[in-house]
Amino acid sequence: MNIVVCISSVPDTTSKINFTENGSKFDSSGIQFVINPYDEFGLTKAMMLKEKAGGNVRVITVGDALVEPVMRKALAIGADSAIRINANPTDSYFTANEIAIYLKENPADLIIAGRESIDYNSGAVGGMIAEILNLPFVNACNGLEIDGNSAKLCREIEGGKENLSASLPLVIGGQKGLVEESDLRIPNMRGIMQARSKPLMVIEPSSDENLTSSESFEKPAEKSACKLVEIGNEAELVRLLQEEAKVI
């Protein structure tokens, strides 16, 4: 089976988020970039599928040279090859379109994106790729088994899960449940060494089309200080929640 995993390189979850140039640009100084956590579940699932049924796992990203360490990490975890489309993504459509153009020339049986990226939180790229390629799409996918050409999937819905079936080729937006946290792989020395000689192909973007633009960022208003209620005076907390906050 031929699998492509879309990798978004995002600030580590503990990062403090700042902006420069009048709030127009994300300040990446001092930021540690990692594989988007949802994509990490997808990558691990791809490795497991390959180990079971054979095949090939490619990772793809749209980004400038700064994202290469993250792609090397994906290779160290076990991907066979990496593709970097050499452009700074300007919006979800731009990213999805570039990936779809690559996939039209170099098809895959299974395309795994993440449910959303933890930086832009658009939750859009996977669905857009599916639409451009005219493929089925299951988002918030938390279970996947493949047998030949047919897939049994599970997706999260409000208050539960839905079991689905579809046939390949197929696009999913993955999340925890696809594999468990304990299944995630930390690259070992051998993997890191091998990753150095695995192919990381750089291709130039084919279009500059986008549908939205990001104008500026600001940080949400600081919360005012926490009002502390003395232990033993729970009645006061109830009063505050009723009369001041008006939430109960």
Added chain:
Amino acid sequence: MSVLVYTENWKGKFRKSTFEAVSYANELAKLLATDVVALSFGEVSDEELNKLGNYGASKVLSVSGINKGDSQQVANIFAKNAADASIIIFASTYTSKMIAPRLSAKLKIGIASNVISLPSSTSPITISRKAFSGKAIEKTIIKTEKAILTLAPNAFGLVECVGSCSIEKINTSENASVLIEGEEITRGKISLAEAEIIVSAGRGLKGAENWGMVEELAELLGAATACSKPVADIGWRPHEEHVGQTGKAVAPNLYIAIGISGAIQHLAGVNSSKVMVVINTDAEAPFFKAADYGIVGDAFQIVPKLIEEIKKAKN
């Protein structure tokens, strides 16, 4: 021209988030001096469809006989009925998050998700949305003439109005690409995504056997229960309850955090809550910096007392 809104039902009943989306669409329609048209998928009674009129829909297109979780099928039908729409609105649900981006790529209409405001300008449509897991607000410009907006959960309330809507039934012959084999509903109660109050607890509670008081407090408040990640990982609570960066993102009116330290990854999933209350023995716990109200002390002492006081206040 119209504002088109996706109205999602659960077993024939519209979700609260659906009525919120229609309310938002109605505010927007007033701004644009146009009407709200609702698009519904799946079997919904006329009585239920009529409820959309109470929030501002003037026309409802009801498409039955389809699997509404099949994003390809739904996006195709959507596209056929969107010609007249200048703005398309989605509430934030798992299903809408599959359809909205597809529709964006299909019709080449710019999309903004996690929207938290009405547009600050309508030409071009300029909108505020949450990004960086709630750590920033992004101003996005939609460059296309039309726009698709997906609303952040619980960002807008219900606005009722007097109105009625006409109902039009649409038959479809779209083929399905994804089949539903079944479903497992973990909690018949209140789903986290839609809960107005959430009572959440962390490792400070020391063991699964101590959740009785958490459930009692939740029950009393009509709240959903949630937990921190380690609690789900150890197996004290089901994974469905895990909130945070890698779990569910929630945005209730009230979030009560009991014995949760307030790690940045936990806060990323809950900091959109309108009011946060923290109960923790450690006055230095980071959660106190994010919370609105707090009590420093032992949860095993405080929570039962709190339950008692709420019962009193209710009588």
